[in-house]
Amino acid sequence: xSSYLELQNVSKHFGDQPILRDVSLSVQPxxxxxxxxxxxxxxxxxxKLMMNLLRPSSGRVLWYGRPVCDLxxxxxxxxxxxxxxxxxxxxxxxxxxxxxxxAFGLRQNTSLSLPEIQQRVDACLKDxxxxxxxxxxxxxxxxxxxxxxxxxxxxxxxxxxxxxxxxEPTTGLDPIMSDxxxxxxLRTRDREQMTSIxxxxxxxxxxxxxxxxxxxxxxxxxxxxxxxxxxxxxxxxAFESSDPRVSDFVRGDAVVRLKELLAS
Amino acid sequence: MSANLQVDxxxxxVHSIGRMVIDMVALAxxxxxxxxxxxxxxxxRWPRGNVLWPVMYQIGVLSVPVIIVTGGFIGMVLAxxxxxxxxxxxxxxxxxxxxxxxxxxxxxxxxxxxxxxxxVGSSMxxxxxxxxxxxxxxxxxxxxxxxxxxxxxxxxxxxFLLIPMLTIxxxxxxxxxxxxxxxxxxxxxxxHYWHYSRNYVNAYDFWSGIVKSVFFGATIAIxxxxxxxxxxxxAEGVGRAxxxxxxxxxxxILMLDFLLGFLLMEFYGVxxxxxxxxx
Numbered sequence: 001x002s003s004y005l006e007l008q009n010v011s012k013h014f015g016d017q018p019i020l021r022d023v024s025l026s027v028q029p030x031x032x033x034x035x036x037x038x039x040x041x042x043x044x045x046x047x048k049l050m051m052n053l054l055r056p057s058s059g060r061v062l063w064y065g066r067p068v069c070d071l072x073x074x075x076x077x078x079x080x081x082x083x084x085x086x087x088x089x090x091x092x093x094x095x096x097x098x099x100x101x102x103a104f105g106l107r108q109n110t111s112l113s114l115p116e117i118q119q120r121v122d123a124c125l126k127d128x129x130x131x132x133x134x135x136x137x138x139x140x141x142x143x144x145x146x147x148x149x150x151x152x153x154x155x156x157x158x159x160x161x162x163x164x165x166x167x168e169p170t171t172g173l174d175p176i177m178s179d180x181x182x183x184x185x186l187r188t189r190d191r192e193q194m195t196s197i198x199x200x201x202x203x204x205x206x207x208x209x210x211x212x213x214x215x216x217x218x219x220x221x222x223x224x225x226x227x228x229x230x231x232x233x234x235x236x237x238a239f240e241s242s243d244p245r246v247s248d249f250v251r252g253d254a255v256v257r258l259k260e261l262l263a264s
Numbered sequence: 265m266s267a268n269l270q271v272d273x274x275x276x277x278v279h280s281i282g283r284m285v286i287d288m289v290a291l292a293x294x295x296x297x298x299x300x301x302x303x304x305x306x307x308x309r310w311p312r313g314n315v316l317w318p319v320m321y322q323i324g325v326l327s328v329p330v331i332i333v334t335g336g337f338i339g340m341v342l343a344x345x346x347x348x349x350x351x352x353x354x355x356x357x358x359x360x361x362x363x364x365x366x367x368x369x370x371x372x373x374x375x376x377x378x379x380x381x382x383x384v385g386s387s388m389x390x391x392x393x394x395x396x397x398x399x400x401x402x403x404x405x406x407x408x409x410x411x412x413x414x415x416x417x418x419x420x421x422x423x424f425l426l427i428p429m430l431t432i433x434x435x436x437x438x439x440x441x442x443x444x445x446x447x448x449x450x451x452x453x454x455x456h457y458w459h460y461s462r463n464y465v466n467a468y469d470f471w472s473g474i475v476k477s478v479f480f481g482a483t484i485a486i487x488x489x490x491x492x493x494x495x496x497x498x499a500e501g502v503g504r505a506x507x508x509x510x511x512x513x514x515x516x517i518l519m520l521d522f523l524l525g526f527l528l529m530e531f532y533g534v535x536x537x538x539x540x541x542x543x
Contacts, residue, residue, distance in 0.1 A: 048402070051406055053406065077408050077410075078408075080405075080406065081407075081408050083406075084406075085402075085403070085406040088399070089398060089399065091398060091399040091400050091403040092400075092403075094394075095318075104407055104409070105407035105408060108407060108408050108409050109407075109408040155407070156406075159408075
């Protein structure tokens with residue numbers, strides 16, 4: 001069975017600044033892959049490349065074994081709907097209320113009637129622990145950070161994707177709300193048999209949801225011939241890694257990094 | 265001997281000019297591609313009413329107060345400035361001619377467009393720039409919508425259709441304010457004011473102003489949306505996009521005003537050779 005999502009030797013640079021170099025990874029059906037790494041190492045760029053929101057400078061992205069670059073633009077739009085994306089700051093549309101935000105993809109891509117859309121939106125809001133009668137008519141600016149994330153998740157789930165991509169889902173949330181989001185990721189995975197890709201630097205999330213962990217390292221601190229993925233394994237293996245770059249990161253030990261920063 | 269290629273990193277005045285020219289050509293090409301993409305979507309998918317009407321309300325209805333103020337003062341300023349010159353030649357009674365011709369052909373469309381570039385263009389650019397930096401444009405793409413079709417086409421249509429209408433409104437207000445100031449403050453006879461206006465202002469003057477405003481509307485929409493779409497991160501990036509939207513629109517409006525003024529005059533000379541032309 002071909003993997004749901006695959007990057008083959010993908011590199012990405014913005015102008016003169018390289019972000020990713022020769023990165024290859026694949027995501028198997030039903031697994032939860034967590035990508036960790038320092039800020040600026042290219043985690044979010046990797047997610048956007050997976051969704052074809054950015055195009056690689058070189059290398060290929062494959063959806064269900066098919067190179068995205070070989071798909072027509074209409075096929076890209078259709079196939080992309082199988083991937084849900086929870087953005088870092090939720091990216092709710094400011095000018096639309098919660099109901100319209102969650103209904104947006106349904107209105108855009110399906111021929112569902114208004115009662116059917118209403119039913120689907122209410123169900124998705126309930127799934128993420130929100131009461132439709134209380135939040136549906138609220139504007140995004142009236143919501144707390146945790147509520148915005150949950151509405152963003154409901155919006156992605158409304159399209160019934162087969163793969164969910166979470167870009168730093170717990171960033172900026174208090175520990176309780178972070179755990180709520182982690183539980184929702186697990187619940188979604190278990191109920192919908194969902195394949196999940198999570199980008200985070202929250203080790204709580206890693207321990208809780210990861211089947212497999214990949215760690216990216218910033219190109220600026222790598223030698224030209226070193227691979228950018230410096231670790232691949234389970235969460236437990238990450239915590240027991242003998243590579244100081246991995247173990248320092250997962251334990252939050254900044255001594256070596258501070259020395260590097262002060263030296264530079 | 266192997267070729268030794270080196271990047272020229274000198275930074276003389278000539279190099280700076282060269283880099284600026286290259287950047288300008290690249291920008292012009294990028295804007296052209298953006299405009300073509302927008303026209304492509306305009307031809308295949310007309311925006312839904314629930315998307316188009318709020319944009320039209322924002323651009324059209326909410327611009328009316330600005331247009332009233334602009335049109336009103338242009339008419340009065342023209343009357344004040346022209347009166348002194350005409351009075352020296354004892355031709356005050358013909359004041360209506362110069363006020364109305366200048367207003368309909370030139371200052372009405374240009375000043376209305378400049379005001380709208382400031383109010384509408386900057387706001388569109390800031391709105392789209394904010395959507396860019398908060399990933400809302402990426403979210404549209406992720407949800408199967410094309411951002412150009414969903415965000416740019418309605419704004420283009422609203423500017424393209426409503427800026428000429430706002431220009432007609434500004435012209436009307438300017439004509440009335442010029443008449444009011446000339447007759448009530450400067451003491452010119454209303455009969456003479458309208459008599460000379462009727463004799464010297466023709467429909468072509470009016471329509472040439474409207475043709476210009478159609479181009480100005482399209483320019484404001486395309487440039488403002490383009491800058492918003494290419495906004496850099498942060499508050500500074502969005503602010504810069506809004507400023508660029510106004511500055512670029514203003515410069516292109518002035519260039520188009522000259523070009524269209526010349527072409528329309530030549531066209532008039534070709535169509536009606538017995539009348540005056542430029543050459």
